[in-house]
Amino acid sequence: MSEAKKPVLEVRNLSVTLPKGADREFAVEKVNFTVNPGEIVCLVGESGSGKSVIAFTVMGLLAKALKPSAGEILLQGENILAASETRLRELRCTRMSMIFQEPMTALNPVMPCGEQIDEVLNTHTKLDAAQRKAKIIAILERVKLPEPERIYASYPHQLSGGQRQRIMIAMALVLDPVLLIADEPTTALDVTTQAEILKLIAELQEGQGTGVLFITHDFGVVAEIAHRVAVLRWGELVEMGPTEQILSRPVEGYTKMLISSVPSIHPQHRGVRKEGITVLRTEKLGKVYSGKSFFQKSRVVKAAVDVDLDIRKGETLGIVGESGSGKSTVARCIARLIDPTDGKVFLGDTEIATMPAGKLRPHRRKVQIVFQDPYRSMNPRITVGEFIIEGPMNFGLKREEAMARARKLMETVRLDPNALDRFPHQFSGGQRQRICIARALAMEPELLIADEAVSALDVSVQKQVLELLDEIRQRLNLAVLFITHDLRVAAQICDYVAVMSKGRVVEYGSAEQVFGAPRDDYTKALFAAAPGRHWEFGKFATA
């Protein structure tokens, strides 16, 4: 990064006002930073920190309710905040481009990918059809998509998530903009795909000298890609500096807290206990989905094949894997939310895989699940108290007893027992997830399944919920099945780890063995792709 070059983006004293009635006055307040040519600047922060608002303000794509109220944004010296709508349209995709979080939904589903890139050229250049086509094929090759001609004519749903994100990148960079804004571009992707996309962005930006404003909540990604880092909290820029400095010598308490919350990828030594009673055992568990149709060829999807697992009391077994690996299918089979098609599931000594629904009911209590999204797994129209006691009351507990249990559990998950008569929307994401845990515990289960239970949470909240889960496991001597795609989380919470790929368990052992000395090639590839794996995030005193 040469100091002689003028910055491509200067944000000076930027404030964006929130509509009246919001929890604070400004979405973003008095933020200053620059992005130089060829530089990747990461904006990090938890949800609600205003990082996306900054990105959308630069692009001029803010929601109507939000208004930039002070400051200026200079793109190569030109103040974007003062630019007309027409001028902004001219700048978009020519000098500044943006890629988004969800490649699944960011492309128009009813238009071939090539045409969607063609729109950019058609709008901003005077090239004829043949020249445009040639340029698109060239950019598709540059983002390393196989068979550019085929991809050109493909619809988004015919491509994988990683391929779609490459299309987005191709679309953003086809006219060589000076600034690329990337809003969590790899958050929705699997870890191996994420590694490839990060590498691609870094390569392209270095080659063209593009300045990149990279928005993320993931410090692993920051360690992997950023030159400089800006930390945001509640719309204010807390701290900014070179990546190495921020990650290893943060000054502000908030930054220290955030970085300390990042789980280490090295498992802590927890000691392997073998003495507990086996709570759950699966034997060659399998689930096959077959689309039966009278007229068409039947499609068969093997979601889980020959899965052998066991969990003892007081132990946490983690299942890690990428999307589509079958980890959630296994969890759902164990809870009999779906019916396994092969194999056996022993809950204690009882085989439940083939048990008819009527007989199964008393066993339902013993296995409880906490789901991923605390916003959607609670009924918004009933109070959290009703939410917690519904299960126990279905199993014959009297209302007063159930309520007493709920009050106790609220204390267990460190929430105010007097909040039982409130509704879900009155709680934050982390609090809701605690309530979901309390609901599961109210059934006094033998096995607690956490299906990506901390994946939707901010890193600092995630840390608290993980600690809570672990504490509950120890106190109640509970068996926990922990499903996650996040290797760092798995490293911290699991005694044993099963790595799944394409429906099969490819590696199964103690966390120390699997993380320390992986044997399977897939496991190795998975670990190699984990962002920031070379970085040991320090634990700072946050006094």
Added chain:
Amino acid sequence: MLDFIARRLVAIIPVLTVVAVLVFLMLRLTPGDPAAVIAGDNATSDQINDIREKLGLNEPIWTQFAIWIGDILQGNFGESFFFKKTVAELIAQRIEPTLALTICTLIFAVAISVPIGVMAAYRQGSIFDRIVMAFAVLGFSVPGFVIGYCLIYVFAIELGWLPVQGYVRIGVNFWQFLERMVLPSLTLSVGFIALISRITRASVLEVLNEDYIRTARAKGLSNRVVLMRHALRNAAVPILTVIGLGIAILMGGAVVTESVFGLPGLGRLTVEAVLSRDFPTIQTVILMFSVVYVVINLLVDISYTIFDPRIRY
């Protein structure tokens, strides 16, 4: 795709069976004797019984049903009790005005409601949006014959721009045909416009919140392109569905509208047939309406594939 069409066509059979049984039973179980209607006010019970015998109404009900179904399977829809013609002839005579009315109404309604729905969505909360929404409520709640008579009063009687009622065949004089189509189609389309513009607005509003609309704007496309190329096509499927289902409203509305404007169509034929207990005519017309309805909705389903490449049968 061909499989799909074949399956759907086969599925028409049970639908028609149910409709046939229901219509047949309901006509026979409701009071009112066609023979008495035909015989007139001064007929003796013997005369009425003779007529019943001649029409086959004295047979047991299941025998009557079997005869009727057997005839239909041979392509014979029977003879009208009242008009002294075969039902097939009757329908052939009466189908043109109804066909013309529904097609004009459809074109009219879609041409008006889709653009105003899109505009209302784009300018959500504006005065234009509110007017469209108010109109939609009004269009739904005012009965067709009220709208019809209001239009006749204003445009035919007060202003004298258009004829009050009547029908001229399209082959006889195209201009006069059009003149006489304007008011009925307008009347019939009011409810339809209200329905489609509402659904267009809702559907476009939903699409406008999608990520790919944000992407389109981030590409520097103009609002018009974003709206027409990206939003409308994605919003098409629900709009088409409602248009397909709405055909039923059109067919029901045709009965009233044809009566108000004196169009000699199937709607009026149905009313006349019902009043005179003309069983064969009623049965056939209703069966025909159900076939049309099922086939139109099949066409709508097929048309989805044009708008959304993800839909494959």
